[in-house]
Amino acid sequence: MAVSKADSGPRPQQVLEQPVLGSRRLSNILVAAAVTTGGLGFLLTSLSSRLGRDLLPIGHPAELSWVPQGLVMGLYGLAALLLATYLWTVIGIDVGAGFNRFDRAAGQALISRRGFRQEISVEIPLREIQAVKVEVRDGLNPRRRLALRVQGRRDLPLTRVGEPLPLADLEMTGAQLARFLEVPLEGL
Structure with a gap:
C-alpha cells in the first residue's frame, strides 16, 4: 500500500481578499x-x-x-x-465599498469599488506589482493608507477613504500583503 505525500504539509494560500468599508459607517x-x-x-x-x-x-x-x-x-x-x-x-x-482580491493561481489582482452609477474594477497582473507602499502623514489633514506601486502606473490606493486607520493595523495589513505578493514593503 503506497502512501501519498501530496498533502503532507500546509499549502500556501492562493487567494487573499480584503474587504473595504464604504460610506455606510x-x-x-x-x-x-x-x-x-x-x-x-x-x-x-x-x-x-x-x-x-x-x-x-x-x-x-x-x-x-x-x-x-x-x-x-x-x-x-x-x-x-x-x-x-x-x-x-x-x-x-454605500459608495466606496468593495474589496481587494489577490489571486496567485490566476496571477491577477482585482481592485473593486462601488461608485454612484456603476462598479469600478481594476485588474492588474501580479507580475506588474513592484511594492506595497505605506503612506503616513500626520497633522491637520492626516493620511494613513496602503497603496500598490504598479509598473508604468500611478500608485493604486487600497484602503478606505475617510477615517485614518490605526497605525498598527495599517502596518500589519501592509506586511501581510507584501508577504503574500512577495514584494517589498515601502514607507516604514
Whole structure:
C-alpha cells in the first residue's frame, strides 16, 4: 500500500481578499441624522414664522418676523435637507465599498469599488506589482493608507477613504500583503 505525500504539509494560500468599508459607517450616519434634524428644525421655524403658530415644542418661532428671519431660516432648512438627501443617498448606495482580491493561481489582482452609477474594477497582473507602499502623514489633514506601486502606473490606493486607520493595523495589513505578493514593503 503506497502512501501519498501530496498533502503532507500546509499549502500556501492562493487567494487573499480584503474587504473595504464604504460610506455606510456610523460616523456618516450620525452626520446625516444631525443634518436632517437641523434642516427640519429650520424649515419648521420658517413655517412657524409664516403661519404665526408655534410648530416646534421649544422656543417661540411664531414671534419671528417672516421677512427676513423666517425666509432665511427656510432657505437654510432647504439647503440642509438637500445636503441630507445627498448624504443618505451616498450611505444607501454605500459608495466606496468593495474589496481587494489577490489571486496567485490566476496571477491577477482585482481592485473593486462601488461608485454612484456603476462598479469600478481594476485588474492588474501580479507580475506588474513592484511594492506595497505605506503612506503616513500626520497633522491637520492626516493620511494613513496602503497603496500598490504598479509598473508604468500611478500608485493604486487600497484602503478606505475617510477615517485614518490605526497605525498598527495599517502596518500589519501592509506586511501581510507584501508577504503574500512577495514584494517589498515601502514607507516604514
